[in-house]
Amino acid sequence: MSDELARAAELIRGAGALLVCAGAGMGVDSGLPDFRGGEGFWRAYPPYARLGLRFEELADPQHFASDPELAWGFYGHRLALYRATVPHDGFRLLLERGQSMPGGVRVYTSNVDGQFQAAGFVHVAEAHGSIHHLQCLAGCSREIWSAATVAVDLDETTMRARPPLPSCPRCGGLARPNILMFGDFDWLPQRSQEQLDELTCWRRAHRDAVVIEIGAGQAVPTVRRYAELASAATGALIRINPREPQIRHGRGVSIAAGALETLVKLV
Incomplete structure (x- = not known):
């Protein structure tokens, strides 16, 4: 296991909850x-x-x-x-891992495709x-x-x-x-706002959450900014992106790879 994956695995082991932040790159391994x-x-x-x-x-x-x-x-x-489209196996791995944590799992995404719901996630904040x-x-x-x-x-x-x-x-x-x-x-925006309000309440109750950000680029930085904000206090951010993995000020772990291959190794 690489140093980045080892550091990311340690962040996940030490967390009480899981927040998944996903951009368009999350769906590429599903064939989108x-x-x-x-x-x-x-x-x-x-x-x-x-x-x-x-x-x-x-x-x-x-x-x-x-x-x-x-x-x-x-x-x-x-x-x-x-x-x-059938969600790739990385969705299942994230769901099972999040459900095994005391605080559970939430999703924040700019994707409009409904893939997280199709994979069984209940609490999904669809920003767009x-x-x-x-x-x-x-x-x-x-x-x-x-x-x-x-x-x-x-x-x-x-x-x-x-x-x-x-x-x-x-x-x-x-x-x-x-x-x-x-x-x-x-x-x-009211449907999305209700989802975001629920996520905000959950975050306040679970400040020990690890943030796994997947496939979110800089062209439309909505997801990247939210992930950085959500992990600002703890630095527990894992950014998975084959092209733009860098994290400002090094506050987290950067993994330059695709979603599915990384989640199979990590989660």
């Missing part, structure tokens, strides 16, 4: 596409490469008003992909919302509802959705995912 940079996104979605559209452009809420078939083509494909929940595009109410019954018919040649598109059960207008997109001023 790596959207890092335009090239990675276009490899996953060749039709968008032909159109010259990047992830940041497609993840713009304005498309739901200006071109809803394009918007729902993108999010409808992702919804189907996430439903069909969830693709498995919807809201009204027109804002007729502040209601957030499940997308469990939604199925989007997709033309995979053009990556455009065919009508009928998901609609609001109250007003009949267009629905959109309850996801915080780029430049999004209409996202309804």
